[in-house]
Amino acid sequence: xxxKFSNKLxxxxxHYKIWMSDDQETGIMGDGKWQMLKLIEEKGSxxxxxxxxxxxxxRTWGNLKKIEQFFGFPLLDKxxxxxxxxxxxxxxxxxxxVKAFDAFHNTVDDQIQLGFERFIQExxx
Amino acid sequence: xxxKFSNKLxxxxxHYKIWMSDDQETGIMGDGKWQMLKLIEEKGSxxxxxxxxxxxxxRTWGNLKKIEQFFGFPLLDKxxxxxxxxxxxxxxxxxxxVKAFDAFHNTVDDQIQLGFERFIQExxx
DNA sequence: TACCGATATGCACCGAACGACCTATCCAAA
DNA sequence: TTTGGATAGGTCGTTCGGTGCATATCGGTA
Numbered sequence: 001x002x003x004k005f006s007n008k009l010x011x012x013x014x015h016y017k018i019w020m021s022d023d024q025e026t027g028i029m030g031d032g033k034w035q036m037l038k039l040i041e042e043k044g045s046x047x048x049x050x051x052x053x054x055x056x057x058x059r060t061w062g063n064l065k066k067i068e069q070f071f072g073f074p075l076l077d078k079x080x081x082x083x084x085x086x087x088x089x090x091x092x093x094x095x096x097x098v099k100a101f102d103a104f105h106n107t108v109d110d111q112i113q114l115g116f117e118r119f120i121q122e123x124x125x
Numbered sequence: 126x127x128x129k130f131s132n133k134l135x136x137x138x139x140h141y142k143i144w145m146s147d148d149q150e151t152g153i154m155g156d157g158k159w160q161m162l163k164l165i166e167e168k169g170s171x172x173x174x175x176x177x178x179x180x181x182x183x184r185t186w187g188n189l190k191k192i193e194q195f196f197g198f199p200l201l202d203k204x205x206x207x208x209x210x211x212x213x214x215x216x217x218x219x220x221x222x223v224k225a226f227d228a229f230h231n232t233v234d235d236q237i238q239l240g241f242e243r244f245i246q247e248x249x250x
Numbered sequence: 251t252a253c254c255g256a257t258a259t260g261c262a263c264c265g266a267a268c269g270a271c272c273t274a275t276c277c278a279a280a
Numbered sequence: 281t282t283t284g285g286a287t288a289g290g291t292c293g294t295t296c297g298g299t300g301c302a303t304a305t306c307g308g309t310a
Contacts, residue, residue, distance in 0.1 A: 081307025085255030107240035115232035206277025210285025
C-alpha cells in the first residue's frame with residue numbers, strides 16, 4: 001500500500017525509557033543506572049565503568065548514591081586504597097536488583113519492538 | 126517472603142516514556158504529543174486542549190509544528206478568525222497517526238505493567 | 251612508610267528545555 | 281466595519297541537570 005506516510009516511515013526511530021522512582025519522583029532505577037550497575041560488576045570498578053559508558057564519575061556517583069539512600073542499605077561494596085586505588089562490586093542485594101531488572105526488560109523489550117513494527121505497518125495501509 | 130527490599134517496594138513507582146524521532150533525534154511523536162492530538166480532536170481547539178492539559182500554547186504549537194515538518198504534510202486542519210477565534214481539528218492523516226499510536230500503546234501498556242509486577246515479586250522472594 | 255590510583259564530595263559554570271510575556275494576524279458574525 | 285478569541289511566532293529570563301574542576305581520603309603493595 002502507498003499512503004502519505006510511506007516515504008517517511010523508514011526514517012522513524014523508536015526510543016523508550018523505563019524507570020522507577022520514589023514518591024518524590026527521584027529516580028531510583030532506570031536504564032542508565034541498570035546498565036551502570038551491570039558494568040560495574042563486570043569491571044569491578046566504578047571508574048572503569050564510567051569511562052566505558054562515557055558518563056562522568058561525578059554524575060554516576062551521585063546517581064548511585066540516590067538508589068542506596070532510597071533502599072537504606074548498600075547495593076555496592078566499595079573499597080578504597082591499595083595500589084590499584086580501590087574497586088567496587090555489587091552486594092548480594094545489588095545483584096538481585098540488577099537481575100530483577102534484567103527479567104523486567106526481557107519481558108517488555110520484545111513487546112515494545114513488536115508494537116512499533118505494527119505501528120509502522122498500520123501507517124503503511 | 127521477607128527480604129531487605131520488602132519494606133520499600135510499595136513506595137516504588139513505575140514510569141515510562143515511549144517516543145519516536147527522526148534521525149536528528151528530534152521528537153516527532155510521543156506520549157505528550159499523542160495525548161495532545163487526541164484532545165485537540167475532542168475539543169476542536171488547540172487552546173482548549175492546552176488549557177486542559179496544563180501545557181502552554183507556545184510550547185504545544187512548537188511541538189506540533191515539528192511533527193508536521195517531519196512528515197511534510199499537515200496533521201492539523203487549522204482555521205483562524207471568526208467570532209470564536211478559530212478552531213483546529215485533525216486531518217485524515219492526523220487521525221490515522223493517532224489511531225496507530227493508540228494501537229501501539231494497547232500492545233505495550235499491559236506488558237509493561239505486568240513486567241513491573243513481576244519485578245516487584247522477584248524482589249520479594 | 252611512601253606511593254598511586256580509585257573512591258568521595260563540594261562548587262562554579264554551562265546549555266537546553268521550558269515558561270512567561272508580548273505582539274501580530276486572521277476572519278465569521280454581529 | 282468593528283470586534284473577539286484563537287492561531288502564529290519572536291524573545292528573553294529562569295530553572296535544572298550535567299560537566300568540569302577542584303580537593304580530600306583511603307590503604308594494599310612495593
